[in-house]
Structure formats: structure tokens, C-alpha cells
Amino acid sequence: MLKRVVVTGIGALTPLGNNVKTFWDNAVKGVSGAGKVTRFDASLFRSQVACELKDYNVTDFLDRNDIKKTDAYTQYAMIASDEAIKDSGFNIAAMDPFDVGVIWGSAQGGMETYETQVREYALGDGHPRFNPYLIPKxxxxxxxxxxxxxxxxMGINYAPVSACATSNTAIMDAFNYxxxxxxxIIVTGGSEAPISPASFGGFSSMKAMSHRNDDPQTASRPFDVDRDGFVMGEGAGAxxxxxxxxxxxxxxxxxxxVCGAAMTADAYHMTSTHPEGxxxxxxxxxxxxxxxITTGQLDYLNMHxxxxxVGDLSEINAVLNLTGGEKNTIQISGTKSMTGHLLGAAGAIEGILSIxxxxxxxIPPTINTQSLDPAIHDSMNIILGEAVAHDVKYAMSNTFGFGGHNGTVVFGRV
Known part of the structure; x- marks a missing residue:
């Protein structure tokens, strides 16, 4: 007989706040986490907008020895998981340590460390002065x-990778185990530290990111007729x-x-979602x-x-396929309008908002959407501008990733 699985702890480090309370409060208020990139000089990049962490100092959370040995994506993971573990309050000393595992994902891992080390070698005098922690970082x-x-x-421990569907993959795997x-018990989620020249520049060159550089706070605008790409974010959810x-x-x-979870593949294109969803x-x-449950029992959908x-309409088509295009009561929001897109960590922070x-x-809102794309069907109940009070018994969170990965998790009230 299959066991039931519940969520007993949550932790967050996001562009809207460095803990769950601040993150949630700002999401409900409809705060934008976007601004001009400060992490490096992005003035020559097509896109110059990102959702960076605010008022964040890693030394407030970790000691210098841990910092020296780790990339930012691992630091974010440790910080968010520390909060979730403390929140859960379980006592490992009273348990068999082999009953507690960790399944934690990232789409890119320590990209910044790798990029920095290779650049320093290439621009140096030819001597291989690589950091001894390069590989583990x-x-x-x-x-x-x-x-x-x-x-x-000491239990199950590994890292799934499915691009921007990664943390939903991690949650699904933890649920199944x-x-x-x-x-x-399994600590799960995802973290990402992608705001570095190579990662940022790569997405920018693909023309995947918004270049609304004159108005960065409104750059992420899901469903808007004038949307022009995603805004990169950073952080972690546990x-x-x-x-x-x-x-x-x-x-x-x-x-x-955690009531249900599933993954599929589009088998359609390297980077684009299937147009029909x-x-x-x-x-x-x-x-x-x-x-x-049925679609009639689903109260809230946090969309990718x-x-x-292309991506927004593909997902809209997928939802229409699900509901048959009939008028329904599913409330929908796109919270990346506030947080930006945290790549492999997106599903974790959006799962927390769903919970x-x-x-x-x-239900947190979709912000910045000034004029709905006319292609969006009138059966879609998209929450725009302000949060709404709503009795939510079941919530669904969607994530999709390059390579055609689709990951969905359903949470329910206990």
C-alpha cells in the first residue's frame, strides 16, 4: 500500500525575500523583484534586466569555511534547506539517519565558478592555477x-536535472520514494545562481530574455500582448x-x-515547447x-x-486541452512576473507559493500584464494585478524545461 506524503517544512531564498515570510508577503503584495543587473557590467548585452537577491549577504547565513568551498548555487541550497529543516522541526538524533534523504536539483550547478576559473586560466600566464575546490564547487x-x-x-541522495523542470522532478522523485x-523524510527542492556573464549572455543571445531595459520592473509580463521574453532570477526553494x-x-x-505528480516529454524541439501543449x-x-481529482476540483494553477x-501560448493551449475550452473555476497566476525565472529552482519556489x-x-497575482494577448481564451481565469482571497483545496504547479521536459505537481489540503 502506498504511503501518503505531506509537506512539513519550507524554506526560501528569492528575489522577493530571503526567507519564506518575506517572500510570501511580497508575493501577495505584487512586488516586482526585477531591476538592472548589478552582478556584472551588462551594458553591452541585449538584455540588462534580472531578478537578483536583495539585501543578501552570504556571511549572514554561512561561515567562511563553507563559503570558500562552495559555489553560490550550493550556498543558496544550504540556506533555504536550513530554513525548511528548522521549520519542520524533526530530530535526526531520534531517527535512523538512513530514513532521511536529500534530492536536490539545479539546471546549471556551479556555472559561475566554472566560468570564472576558465576565464582566469585563459587570461593568465598559462600556469594551471585552478582552485582545488573547482570540481566540487x-x-x-x-x-x-x-x-x-x-x-x-544518510538516506537517498542525488541530483536530478531536467532544465527548468528540475525542482518539480526532485519533488516528484521525493514523493515517490x-x-x-x-x-x-526527504529534503527536496532546487537552487540556481545563473546571473553570470556566460549564462546570462547565452540566454540573451538566444533572444529568450526580455530587453525591456528602460523599465526593468515590468519586464516580466506573462500573457501580455507585448511580452518579449523571460527575466532571469536566482535563489532557492526547499x-x-x-x-x-x-x-x-x-x-x-x-x-x-503532495497528491500527485507527473513528467512527460514533448519530443518536439530542443528549446521550444510543443505549440499545442x-x-x-x-x-x-x-x-x-x-x-x-478532476479539473473541476482544481482551484489554483501556478503556471510556468x-x-x-511562444511559451505562454503553448501552456495556455495545454490548459485549454485539459479543460476542453469550457468555462471553469480554476484560478491562474504567473508568479514569475514577480520573481523572474529561477530556472531549475522555479518549481520549488512556485510549489511553496501554491502550498x-x-x-x-x-492566491498571488500576475503583475505587469497590461493588455492580455487576444489569443488567450476567455475561459481562462487569470488573476491580474492584485492577489485574491480564494478557498484553495487543490493547487497545481507547472514547470517546463529545454529538452522538452514537462513536470507537474499537485498539492492538496490535509
Whole structure:
């Protein structure tokens, strides 16, 4: 018999706040996390806009020894997971350490470390003065490894990679391992530190990112007729998933239940989503089937909605396929309008917003959308401008990634 899986801890480090409370409060207020890039001189780049962390100093969270040995993406992972683990309040000393695992993802890993080291070598005198921590700093699995090392968790441990669907993949894997009784608790989520010249420049050269450089705070505008690309974000989201009976027995706070999850592939294009949303439709339907609910019972959908001209309409078509184009009660928002696109960490922070929508009865808005794309069907209930109070029993979170990866998770009230 499959076990039930619940969320007992959450942690966040985002462009809207360096903890869950600040993140949630600013999301509900409809705050934009975007601005001109400050991390490096982007003045010659086509796009010069990003959602960077604010008022952030890594030394407020980690000691210098940890900082020296890690890339920013791992630092973000440790900070967000520390918050989630503390929030969950489980005592590893009272457990078998092999019952607690970590499944943590990133799309790019330590890109900044790798880029910096290679550039210094190329511009140097030819001597290979590489940092002895270079390899562990850029490996994508190092965040999951160091979270387990930091806390003594000896169970399942690895890093899935599915581009911008990565953290939903991680959540789905953690969900499956726990319900198959292969773990009692798994710390899961994703982190990304992509605002470096090579990563930023690569996306900019693809013309995937907004170049609304004169008005950066409104650059991310999902569903708008004038949207021109995504805004890159950075940070991390962490969730503690736990077997339901184990959580109840220890008196844990339960935020929500993970009710269903699914992945599919578009098998269509290297970087573009399927125009009819075929793979995305199937992922959403499979996740709903696993949750045992219909579209009529789904209250909130946090869409991937990156603000790209093609991607937004592809996902809209997928939702229309799901609902048959009929008028429905599903409330929809695109919260990347506020946070930007955190790539492999997107699903984790959007999962947290979905969970808190269930818990608090408030749905964060889509901001910056001034004129809806006329191609958007009138059956879509898109929340624009301001958060709305709504009784949310079930929420769905979508993520899609380069390579045609589609990942969907359904959360429910316990």
C-alpha cells in the first residue's frame, strides 16, 4: 500500500525575500523583484534586466569555511534547506539517519565558478592555477551532498536535472520514494545562481530574455500582448517531504499533501515547447489522475508562464486541452512576473507559493500584464494585478524545461 506524503517544512531564498515570510508577503503584495543587473557590467548585452537577491549577504547565513568551498548555487541550497529543516522541526538524533534523504536539483550547478576559473586560466600566464575546490564547487550533485553532510542524513541522495523542470522532478522523485516506503523524510527542492556573464549572455543571445531595459520592473509580463521574453532570477526553494503517519506521530505542522505528480516529454524541439501543449497536457492530466481529482476540483494553477511569446501560448493551449475550452473555476497566476525565472529552482519556489495559497486562502497575482494577448481564451481565469482571497483545496504547479521536459505537481489540503 502506498504511503501518503505531506509537506512539513519550507524554506526560501528569492528575489522577493530571503526567507519564506518575506517572500510570501511580497508575493501577495505584487512586488516586482526585477531591476538592472548589478552582478556584472551588462551594458553591452541585449538584455540588462534580472531578478537578483536583495539585501543578501552570504556571511549572514554561512561561515567562511563553507563559503570558500562552495559555489553560490550550493550556498543558496544550504540556506533555504536550513530554513525548511528548522521549520519542520524533526530530530535526526531520534531517527535512523538512513530514513532521511536529500534530492536536490539545479539546471546549471556551479556555472559561475566554472566560468570564472576558465576565464582566469585563459587570461593568465598559462600556469594551471585552478582552485582545488573547482570540481566540487561546480558539480550539480554537490548541493544534495553537502545538505546531507551538513545535517547527517544518510538516506537517498542525488541530483536530478531536467532544465527548468528540475525542482518539480526532485519533488516528484521525493514523493515517490517516500510513498514507496524507501524513506521517511526527504529534503527536496532546487537552487540556481545563473546571473553570470556566460549564462546570462547565452540566454540573451538566444533572444529568450526580455530587453525591456528602460523599465526593468515590468519586464516580466506573462500573457501580455507585448511580452518579449523571460527575466532571469536566482535563489532557492526547499521543501521537507515526510510520510504522513510519521509526521502525525511526532506532531509536525503539516502544510499540505503532495497528491500527485507527473513528467512527460514533448519530443518536439530542443528549446521550444510543443505549440499545442501536448506533453504539458498529458503531464497535468496524469498528475490530476494520480491525485484522484478532476479539473473541476482544481482551484489554483501556478503556471510556468515565463513571459516568452511562444511559451505562454503553448501552456495556455495545454490548459485549454485539459479543460476542453469550457468555462471553469480554476484560478491562474504567473508568479514569475514577480520573481523572474529561477530556472531549475522555479518549481520549488512556485510549489511553496501554491502550498501557501492552500494554507492561507490567498492566491498571488500576475503583475505587469497590461493588455492580455487576444489569443488567450476567455475561459481562462487569470488573476491580474492584485492577489485574491480564494478557498484553495487543490493547487497545481507547472514547470517546463529545454529538452522538452514537462513536470507537474499537485498539492492538496490535509
Amino acid at each position: 561546480f558539480l550539480i550533485n554537490m548541493a544534495s551532498g553537502l545538505i546531507s553532510l551538513r545535517h547527517g542524513y 517516500i510513498r514507496l516506503d524507501k524513506a521517511k 521543501l521537507v517531504l515526510e510520510e504522513y503517519e510519521h509526521a502525525v506521530k511526532r506532531g509536525a505542522t503539516i502544510y499540505a499533501e 501536448k506533453g504539458a497536457t498529458k503531464a497535468m492530466q496524469l498528475a490530476l489522475n494520480e491525485a484522484g 508562464a515565463t513571459s516568452t511569446p 501557501l495559497a492552500i494554507r492561507n486562502g490567498i
